[in-house]
Amino acid sequence: MVEIKTPDQIAKMREAGLVVAEAHRACREAVAPGVTTKELDEIAARVIREHGAKSNFLGYGGFPATICASVNDVVVHGIPDGLTLREGDVISIDCGAIVDGWHADAAITVPVGAVPPEITELSRVTEESMWAGIAAVRRGNRLVDISRAIENYIRRQPRPTAGPAGKYGIIEDYGGHGIGSAMHMDPHLLNYVDRRRGRGPRLVPGFCIAIEPMVGLGTPRTHVLDDEWTVKTNDGTWACHWEHSVALTEQGPLVLTAFDGGRAKLAELGIEAAPDPVA
Template sequence: MVEIKTPEQIAKMRAAGLVVAAMHAACRKAAVPGATTKDLDEVAAKVLADHGAKPNFLGYGGFPGNICTSVNDVVVHGIPNRETVLESGDIISIDAGAIVDGWHGDAAITVFVGEGHAPELHELSRVTEESMWAGIAAMRKGNRLVDVSKAIEGYIRRQPRPASGRYGIIEDYGGHGIGSQMHMDPHLLNYVDRRRGRGPKLVPGMCLAIEPMVSLGTARTHVLEDEWTVKTDDGSWACHWEHSVALTEEGPLVLTAPDGGRAKLAEYGITAAPDPLD
């Protein structure tokens, strides 16, 4: 069952999304050489407290952090800890979430720590982020879920191959519905699987977390003994970008982007829906 939100509920999700954006802004500043991933978790916890919001990651299925901190070859679900010290040249994906009045926001960014990153890492992050925006631009009334998957995969496949030979679109994890819970139907693949059909129609009131995960190698992953941390099988580094998006009668609204997605959607000739909190 796909949950359809009212405009009032979308406004609450927008409030949660802005808290997530504030968490990312604070964590981006704190992601410097010498910081631990636990330091970032504490920064995120303070932002949540300052906004009177609740974490949706902490305690979810037993997860022990307010955010996921995934460094280098960790794709998703990295657990914040004191032992992982960030170094110049690292990349870290920070997946953050918040609950406001029972409604959820969820988004991820990839941050470059210090200096000395290979150009192909910058290109990996760019490709991953832009594929997310291609998927967001496909979230239009009358399209189907597969059109979002097709836009994400199509963008990645059209890019020049990296020196490693390929971009791996992670297959075991993808986007999802979001609203009164963090993870809801429908599951959103970041590639087209024709066996799954076209999926539901996209209608106003639907909200999706659109989140491509891409590596510089394999699409295959494995979970470590902590039962959370997901790494690439070949040790290739990976990026993760995510936004929560609402489809409204006026078009898409990127709930976790400070500007509601106006600037990036304009590049696709799309006018973002009005911000209900303006």
């Protein structure tokens, strides 16, 4: 079952999304060589608390932190600890918040100082593929149209410096998800097209989805470490992860976890973002 939200419920999700954006801004500003992932977790926790929201990561299935901090070959779900960031690392910071029972969830990838050019490009490709997926959140489209937009963007990019058959690795075991009264809900969103799964539900006003491509320089295959959370690439190549929570309204898409609701980026793509309900 896909949960369809009312405008008032979307407004609450927008409030939660703005808290997530604030937490990401604070963490991004703090990322530097010598900073630990635990310190970033404490920063996000403080921001969420100061805005009167709750973390939807802390305690989720036993997860012990407010953010997922995934460094280099860790794709997702890295547990913040005493790991010290070094010049040239890249870190994905995944974070979520709850306001009055309504959820938002987003992820950013941040370079630590100067990073190799191929990693800068990998992050750009991953982020732009997310926006291609967001642009497909239109009335009358189906879920698979989001998957297709993400995959097509990635596949059109020039051959990377690494990777099997000269292709970026679209991580296969993880993807986006419905979001609303819970952090993870139906439907599951693949970042590529699997014709065996059909076209998925039709997109209608009130449909909300977290779009989160995860892309690596090498294999799309991953494994989970003994902590039962940390996901790494099988071949040790680095990966990037970007995510926004998006609502489809009567007036078009609203990026719940972007400060401007996605207005500037969607305008570049020829799409008008929905009015912000909490502006």
